[in-house]
Amino acid sequence: MTTPVPAPPSSPRSALLVIDVQNDFMPGGRLAVTDGDAVVPLINRLGSLFTHIVVTQDWHPADHISFASQHEGRAPFSTITLPYGAQTLWPDHCVQASAGAALHADLDLPQTQLIIRKGCNRTIDSYSAFVEADRQTRTGLAGYLRERGIDTVYACGLALDFCVAWSALDARAAGFATAVIDDACRAIDLDGSCARAWQQMTEAGVQRLRSAALLG
Template structure:
């Protein structure tokens, strides 16, 4: 993409999971997660179309390690849809941890997509849950609005940002990840794997400096 990009009404900024539990002091903190908030707010001012996602889990969610006897966070289990990472209990519906970071300018959003609210399936992507077939409704929204390019920012780069970008690209959208408006967890080389995936799939990686 060009160094200085012009944002049009056919572009959308997709802001992934900028919630308290993913920021410093949260139950599943991404290192420096809250530091992206000023960048996200600045970029959002350039867009007519802004979508926020919000992890919204029931307390008995299948992905929570405490719900599996003898299991610890970051171990895995096998479910009907494949291998599932187990996480600390986080972003529980109605809790402070599930709220958006207080400095995030949520009023700029046209839509908030809640994901991961089904007790038996996790949801990294903003478009599909982890079985890769149960839709969140976002894909239909993007198509009905006739949007063309999806810019992605948020948390975490190597999980929910990655899966959202990959699914948007597979659905036929042009996709650009704004790298310095994201932060990663980096489990077992997951950030490097994310960058390889983006190259292979034709997903652009851009910088804040691309937005005049």
């Protein structure tokens, strides 16, 4: 697949995809990402460049299959096999309507036109904003973007090596020009997962940008 050239942020063809900037992924949260709160001011600055913004939230039922607490004798960050493949087990996090599932209070993106809630199906995890972990169930985001004439996606947020990377890879697979703003992300980095994510994204044609290239 030929890698398309991204439209600039100011273009009506571009959207900023802000992934899971939620309390449970912040320091002190149930699934804290180191330094996760540091991305919030930068994402707010980046948001001012875009007409189109889409925000995602993990939004799990309390008995979600990806929670280690639902599997007797299993510890968080261990792996099990589900009908759709390998599944990392996580601490309970981003339970629907909980304080931990709320977006960070300082996130200020008034141009946001859509919030995608993912991981709502108890039996399927969902890292990507586009396709759930069974790789069959679609969120409708690709169609939403195309209906608005958007062909370029800039991604940022938490966590880089899981939800950001999966979303970026699926954006490319759907034919969107895709860039990840790396300093507007933070990673869990579970057993080298960050390096693997960057390798996969690079191979798929996802561009790696610094915010300064956009903010000037």
